[in-house]
């Protein structure tokens with residue numbers, strides 16, 4: 001017990017110790033901001049991987065570490081689409097995941113927003129045209145927010161989320 | 171190569187007539203066999219006490235349009251000497267049948283199913299001919315790696331259901347999990363059969379994320395495909411790009427300068443460090459020990475930020491390139507890396523002491539998800555998973571690449587094969603990686619870090635390459651096509667080998683322990699599905 005306390009004291013608070021992100025390359029559209037209004041204080045996110053290389057997932061995971069600690073902004077990861085306000089989709093949509101993506105979208109209660117995270121989700125990136133890919137996310141479900149990058153840094157994701165939820169800047 | 175040579179003469183004695191020819195591929199002996207004879211010889215290599223060859227890779231090549239034949243290649247790693255031995259056979263003309271080796275060599279199971287899906291070649295005698303990569307809604311006769319299949323074909327929709335293996339009986343329940351999971355995890359499907367608490371059977375149904383990576387490689391030139399290799403499995407950016415580059419460098423006759431070798435090892439160890447730190451934390455997290463998770467997440471983040479500072483990418487994207495590295499760190503930067511790592515290692519050692527003193531944590535980890543030595547051998551398990559189950563294999567020592575010949579890494583080896591062993595392997599490797607990087611700094615030679623190609627490969631020439639990534643052995647087979655194009659690129663992430671093994675490791679455990687076991691394997695879905 002003593003060791004644990006000592007370690008925690010020695011470490012101190014690390015939250016926020018990361019390089020600042022530049023302004024999002026694609027500012028949130030007024031419609032998206034409007035749509036996010038109901039969730040400004042608490043946003044439950046369901047992560048859907050439709051064929052990413054898993055680096056985008058890793059950065060989403062990093063959001064939960066003590067350095068970014070996304071929960072302090074009221075953002076948390078929901079375990080079921082039925083509990084979600086927002087879907088974060090990563091990766092090009094593969095032939096095999098197409099149906100699953102549509103199902104998840106349908107099971108998420110309205111109102112909801114869809115965030116395409118990473119270049120793949122936005123325009124299929126390097127996988128564009130492949131027989132195994134059916135297109136970017138917006139070909140299958142309406143996309144409200146785009147966060148480009150390959151992968152986008154966690155600080156950039158935070159910034160984009162903050163901008164989306166106006167007035168709650170990190 | 172003396173040992174593989176002994177093996178060859180031994181095989182020559184036993185199967186003299188069956189062997190059509192012996193050749194040499196960049197130091198690896200290649201035996202050419204008839205289709206019919208191959209299974210017998212493979213079985214012999216696998217089981218003979220002096221050889222004990224583990225199947226490392228099995229792939230097919232469609233040689234059209236140059237030649238009307240398919241080629242099947244079986245790569246074995248001989249256990250005694252750790253040399254490679256390659257068996258090749260041809261299917262001429264319209265021949266579509268070959269003999270399955272799965273009945274004798276379990277590790278071939280997924281490879282042969284994959285070949286059937288991707289090429290339409292049929293492994294006769296295979297015990298399980300369900301589709302693997304192609305899900306049931308793919309139309310019949312779709313075999314993407316055949317040369318007459320266009321890479322940008324738009325697939326039609328068909329109907330069908332995957333036939334899971336069923337256990338029926340009173341009190342037996344099926345629990346489907348996925349493809350989309352509760353946390354931030356990649357997509358894949360698990361089907362459990364349980365009676366009460368314990369798992370009686372797990373079937374892994376993957377390939378949801380199949381993006382057609384191998385076909386995409388064939389659309390690129392040898393020198394242009396590094397970014398694609400980096401995106402096979404994002405967390406293994408360096409591992410995959412390095413393995414790809416090594417194969418291409420063999421084809422182009424490039425001699426990578428010594429400094430680049432050292433830098434490559436440095437980057438590879440950095441990748442190992444951040445992933446292992448993340449995994450140790452994630453394993454603890456799945457036992458609800460959040461404190462350790464938070465500390466590990468913080469340390470991992472330090473390395474990712476360091477990467478970002480050095481290379482402008484948290485995953486070191488764009489750092490490895492054909493001919494060397496594009497980022498020639500200054501000595502000052504290398505010193506900065508070692509200083510940061512020393513701090514992180516001290517930090518981690520303190521955490522380790524806390525972890526080992528925690529009985530309730532150890533309690534969850536010990537005897538959970540045991541993959542015993544026999545099962546590990548049968549699955550040819552590799553990497554962290556293999557080394558936790560007594561499989562003493564590590565490419566860094568067995569087939570030294572980059573600067574590992576001089577660095578001589580110590581290999582972590584445990585025998586129990588439980589979650590704890592897999593965590594211990596990672597912990598040991600964290601210390602070893604930090605030591606290696608200090609050593610790299612001490613030995614780093616001066617000079618350029620990039621070399622120019624000195625030749626062009628003839629169409630049909632090919633090369634193999636292996637890298638010990640943080641998960642385990644990454645293999646690439648790259649074959650040159652016309653005018654610098656890629657004719658075929660076989661990518662093998664260690665996950666492809668270890669996924670079937672997880673089906674064994676969970677037997678008898680309870681479902682709530684599955685996430686923990688799965689985390690301790692931490693396999694890539696993207697690298698598996700390709």
Ligand code: SF4
Pocket residue numbers: 051052053054055056090091092117118119120121125149150151401404
């Ligand atoms: S955008 Fe980049 S990092 Fe994200 S899934 Fe695609 S290739 Fe991977």
